[in-house]
Amino acid sequence: MTQTNLPSENVAGYIDSYYTRTSQAQPARAPLKGLVEADVCVVGGGIAGVSAAWELAQRGKSVVLLEAKRIAWGASGRNGGLLSSGFAASTGSIRARSGQKAARALHDLSHEGIRAVLDNTRNLALPGVDPIAGVILASRHPDTEGLKAWQREANDVLGENLDYLPPDKMRELVKSERYFDGMYDPDGYHIHPLNYCLGLAENLVASGGQVFENSSMTAMNTSGTEKVVKTENGTVKARHLVLCGSGYGGHEFGRVHHAVLPIATYVISTRGLGDRIGDIMATPAAVADTRLSCDYFRVTPTGELLWGGGMSAMAKEPENLTEMMKARVVEVFPQIADVEVDVAWTGLMGYARHKMPYLQEVQPEVWTATALGGHGLNTGPALGKVLAETIAENGKRHELFAPYGLRWNGSFAGAIVADTICAASNFAHRRKER
Ligand SMILES: Cc1cc2nc3c(=O)[nH]c(=O)nc-3n(C[C@H](O)[C@H](O)[C@H](O)COP(=O)(O)OP(=O)(O)OC[C@H]3O[C@@H](n4cnc5c(N)ncnc54)[C@H](O)[C@@H]3O)c2cc1C
Numbered sequence: 001m002t003q004t005n006l007p008s009e010n011v012a013g014y015i016d017s018y019y020t021r022t023s024q025a026q027p028a029r030a031p032l033k034g035l036v037e038a039d040v041c042v043v044g045g046g047i048a049g050v051s052a053a054w055e056l057a058q059r060g061k062s063v064v065l066l067e068a069k070r071i072a073w074g075a076s077g078r079n080g081g082l083l084s085s086g087f088a089a090s091t092g093s094i095r096a097r098s099g100q101k102a103a104r105a106l107h108d109l110s111h112e113g114i115r116a117v118l119d120n121t122r123n124l125a126l127p128g129v130d131p132i133a134g135v136i137l138a139s140r141h142p143d144t145e146g147l148k149a150w151q152r153e154a155n156d157v158l159g160e161n162l163d164y165l166p167p168d169k170m171r172e173l174v175k176s177e178r179y180f181d182g183m184y185d186p187d188g189y190h191i192h193p194l195n196y197c198l199g200l201a202e203n204l205v206a207s208g209g210q211v212f213e214n215s216s217m218t219a220m221n222t223s224g225t226e227k228v229v230k231t232e233n234g235t236v237k238a239r240h241l242v243l244c245g246s247g248y249g250g251h252e253f254g255r256v257h258h259a260v261l262p263i264a265t266y267v268i269s270t271r272g273l274g275d276r277i278g279d280i281m282a283t284p285a286a287v288a289d290t291r292l293s294c295d296y297f298r299v300t301p302t303g304e305l306l307w308g309g310g311m312s313a314m315a316k317e318p319e320n321l322t323e324m325m326k327a328r329v330v331e332v333f334p335q336i337a338d339v340e341v342d343v344a345w346t347g348l349m350g351y352a353r354h355k356m357p358y359l360q361e362v363q364p365e366v367w368t369a370t371a372l373g374g375h376g377l378n379t380g381p382a383l384g385k386v387l388a389e390t391i392a393e394n395g396k397r398h399e400l401f402a403p404y405g406l407r408w409n410g411s412f413a414g415a416i417v418a419d420t421i422c423a424a425s426n427f428a429h430r431r432k433e434r
Helices: 048-060 091-098 098-124 144-158 167-173 195-204 253-257 272-279 319-330 374-393 399-401 411-433
Strands: 033-043 063-066 132-138 162-166 182-188 210-212 219-221 227-230 234-243 261-271 286-289 296-299 305-312 341-351 358-363 366-370
Touching: 033 048, 033 227, 048 063, 048 195, 048 234, 048 366, 048 374, 063 195, 063 234, 091 098, 091 144, 098 182, 098 195, 098 399, 132 167, 144 182, 162 167, 162 195, 162 319, 167 253, 167 305, 182 286, 182 296, 219 253, 234 374, 253 358, 261 319, 261 411, 305 319, 319 341, 358 374, 358 399, 366 374, 374 399
Parallel strands: 033 063, 033 234, 063 210, 132 286, 234 366
Antiparallel strands: 132 182, 162 182, 219 227, 227 234, 261 305, 261 341, 286 296, 296 305, 358 366
């Protein structure tokens, strides 16, 4: 595993966050000991790994899931909770590389990911996921023409249902002088992502899957028809191997590791706002601004403001994280300048250079479903479905991801380039805001 200087872990083996403070109680699952055999071994228990294992088990495959720490200990249990369509890559870049028809198929698949989360939450009665409908895209500078063009393309070409929000409507919903106009996406949601992954993993076990926590893959031997995965005290032998380590995976993932760039991003949650929620929001929807390194926020079902933003491939955890993030809140909502921050945390997103997820067979019967970027809550479940169709049903939809093969992450230089692109984009945006 990659070593990071992320916040120290709390007693349950998770970092301290809004999510761990409000998660459904989950007994730790025993580490792997001895030899276990299965059709498929999935490595990495984030939303990609749990979804893949779940979908495979639903198709009759015997599955072992190995997680180095706890289920959804990584990005999947500490993100912003926004569940919306699309990918980290822009629709324009996807169309340019995939062509119009495949771009639409990919977009539809990204919706399937949302549907999977909503259906699983309802059909399995997953506790504490609490999906809330609505995501607002907010522009920090007047951009009527740009937003309307975006809306036309999204609605006419991709089948979205975006509503344009003129400035007066925008400010009625989100009470900030920082935003001008925006768009409302009725098909986006926000959820408690840790509870979703925990609930799905529990159902995976109930349907015969084997889940081992604190079971880091230390090595893999993929040369034979039987793949062999080693942990400190155990061995898994399986016909198929699925690698889902994302930004937290290390050299044990072989060349997949060198194709994923870990990028840190930051979140805080405040004390409960009580009646003061009405001072900032008149909608239960989540909000994200239109910058590359955007702010995204939402009021949780328990009344806290959960705010995410910033990203860096170099600065994994800024020293003044709480102050830095609170300044972002106050810039948008000066009316709650005295709000207290309860907890601040960071997480690593795994990115490919093309910003699309990897769904690739890296060797015969060795797959990776990873690098979901900042858009994993829908794409993780979508990839899980496609992967399971491929392995269990000879499905072909993985071919949609053929143009997005493994590319070297550029190592240290890749991190510098990523931060430079982000800084340049922020600078350009600030000029528009003047
Ligand atoms: C702060 C933050 C905010 C975000 N906000 C949003 C959002 O609002 N909406 C959205 O859609 N996306 C968001 N994202 C992105 C989203 O969280 C990720 O894309 C997604 O969770 C990635 O899932 P994953 O399963 O690929 O990786 P992860 O969840 O990171 O899981 C990888 C797992 O692999 C395990 N692992 C690593 N090495 C080994 C090993 N050797 N053996 C076994 N296990 C191993 C790790 O312990 C980890 O649990 C955000 C991400 C962050 C960090």
